[in-house]
Structures are given as C-alpha cells and as structure tokens.
Amino acid sequence: MATEALFRSDAYLQECMSIVTRVDETGIALDRTVFYPHGGGQAGDAGWLVLPDGARLAIADTRKSKHPEATPDDAVHLPAPGQEALLQTLVAGMPVAAQIDWTRRYRHMRFHTASHLMCAVLPYPVDGCSITTEYARLDFVTNEPIARETVEAGLAALVAGAHPVTIDSISDEELEARPELVRTMSVKPPSGLGRVRLVHVEDVDLQPCGGTHVANTREVGEMRVAKIEKKTARTRRIVLELA
Incomplete structure (x- = not known):
C-alpha cells in the first residue's frame, strides 16, 4: 500500500x-x-x-x-x-x-528555502547540497571568487522582500522542454510519474524540488555565511547557518 x-x-x-x-x-x-x-x-x-x-x-x-x-x-x-x-x-x-519534531522540521524548511534563494543570488549550477538542522551546504559550479558580503547582502534582500513561496507542478514533457529549470547537477528531479513538483519563489526562483519549504521568504530569517571554500577546481562550497 x-x-x-x-x-x-x-x-x-x-x-x-x-x-x-x-x-x-x-x-x-x-x-x-x-x-x-x-x-x-x-x-x-x-x-x-x-x-x-x-x-x-x-x-x-x-x-x-x-x-x-x-x-x-x-x-x-x-x-x-x-x-x-x-x-x-x-x-x-x-x-x-x-x-x-516541529522545531527540527521548521529549521529544515528555513534552510531549504534559503538554498533556493541562493540560486538567485549566485546564478551557477549546483553540484551538491545538504539541508540539515544546523546548516545548509551548497556546492556551486564556478571558479570565480565569491565574496561573503555579496552573498549575505543578496540573501538578506530576498528574505526582506517577503516573496510568497508556492507549490506547483509541471509535466514530464514540459520539464524536458525547459531544462533551464533544473539547477542541480547531482540530484535529478523524478520523472516518469507524469508530473514533477515545482517550488516557486515569486519573482525569484522556480525549480523542481520535493522538499519542504516556508510559505514566505521572510520566514527564512537572518542567516550568515559560515564558510566559503574552494571545494574542487570547478566548485565553490558555501555553508549557511542561522545568524
């Protein structure tokens, strides 16, 4: 069943x-x-x-x-x-x-939505992510330097913008015709079931995702960049934590 x-x-x-x-x-x-x-x-x-x-x-x-x-x-x-x-x-x-455990789940929701906002702040493909109770970790495919102040300011602006976060869906065929919606290289959205779940941050981000999210970006709250490091020759890892 x-x-x-x-x-x-x-x-x-x-x-x-x-x-x-x-x-x-x-x-x-x-x-x-x-x-x-x-x-x-x-x-x-x-x-x-x-x-x-x-x-x-x-x-x-x-x-x-x-x-x-x-x-x-x-x-x-x-x-x-x-x-x-x-x-x-x-x-x-x-x-x-x-x-x-709602306290644990809600932290996951805040961090997961923050990771989607990061895809707007840093418009690079994502080659790995981890959403936990203590942090969100994303590996962006770029060899360009990333400034902590730029990331934190961009993220804070999107949080303050109070953008609604809604759930939608797209057919397998529509997703295949719009490959730009898939931002993650390491996790492919499930296909073959007819429709794929989309998370839409209004005026900010739209991508396939099966995770749990807050309803408005203001719920993400204050976050800071705990770490920026060169993970490989082609990736930069960013770790977010609650401020």
Whole structure:
C-alpha cells in the first residue's frame, strides 16, 4: 500500500492519524505520514508515533522505502535506540498518531528555502547540497571568487522582500522542454510519474524540488555565511547557518 505523503501539499502539518501497514527490520511503514524521508539533500524527519495507549515511540529518522513494491513516496520510519519494547507491541492495522519534531522540521524548511534563494543570488549550477538542522551546504559550479558580503547582502534582500513561496507542478514533457529549470547537477528531479513538483519563489526562483519549504521568504530569517571554500577546481562550497 502506497504511503500518502501529506507533507507534499502542507509542510506545516505537524501531526496526522495513520494506520501501521508494515513493521520489519527496515522500519515502520504507515498508510499516511507527515514525516519527510531523507532525499534531495534534505535530512529526514524525526518525531514520535503515539500508540493507542498513549505510549510514545521515538522516531530517529525517516527514509525512502526500499521494499520491492514501494512507490517513490513510500517511507519507513526508523525507531530510535531503546524502543524495542514498544516495537514489539506495534502490529499492522494499529492506529497511531504520527507527530514530527516541529522545531527540527521548521529549521529544515528555513534552510531549504534559503538554498533556493541562493540560486538567485549566485546564478551557477549546483553540484551538491545538504539541508540539515544546523546548516545548509551548497556546492556551486564556478571558479570565480565569491565574496561573503555579496552573498549575505543578496540573501538578506530576498528574505526582506517577503516573496510568497508556492507549490506547483509541471509535466514530464514540459520539464524536458525547459531544462533551464533544473539547477542541480547531482540530484535529478523524478520523472516518469507524469508530473514533477515545482517550488516557486515569486519573482525569484522556480525549480523542481520535493522538499519542504516556508510559505514566505521572510520566514527564512537572518542567516550568515559560515564558510566559503574552494571545494574542487570547478566548485565553490558555501555553508549557511542561522545568524
């Protein structure tokens, strides 16, 4: 049974009622979830599954399912260490409340949107990114020097501009005809499913992305460049952190 990925349409949804569909050595599968699975450079969500008796099973990470019949949205929720006793009570068909660690998720959302703004500040292809709770890291394909002050000023202006961030989609055929929309070289948008999810920062950026984002750039808040370094002869790595 495919997982209904509720975070695709509402990144602010913090909890949902779900039914356990499978429990095995790979993790816990649910019929619907608010947990984002690691992918596209963004870390997976952590949180809790609240069982019918009120017990809280801690989830340390979320990953895409590798089950032979899994769809691209299927996820497995990985229990934190020390949850063995609760795991033994978990069975297929059991209703649970899936609750994400919202503080962690919201930081991911802020950093991920900031990374899209960076694609407007520095109009170079991206050859690798990582979105975590503590930082956003992007590798830009350029051998030109990058000034910290220029990056921070450009990012701050886009944050202050309060640009709406919305979700749209594009057909596989339309995306193929508009290759300029794909900014990342290391992560290709999923195709073959009919439509590809787009994240649109109004008047700033439009690109395929499956991650979670804030609704307005002002929510990104203050950020600073923690590091700029020459990663390879053709790439410059920039690390952002919260100011």
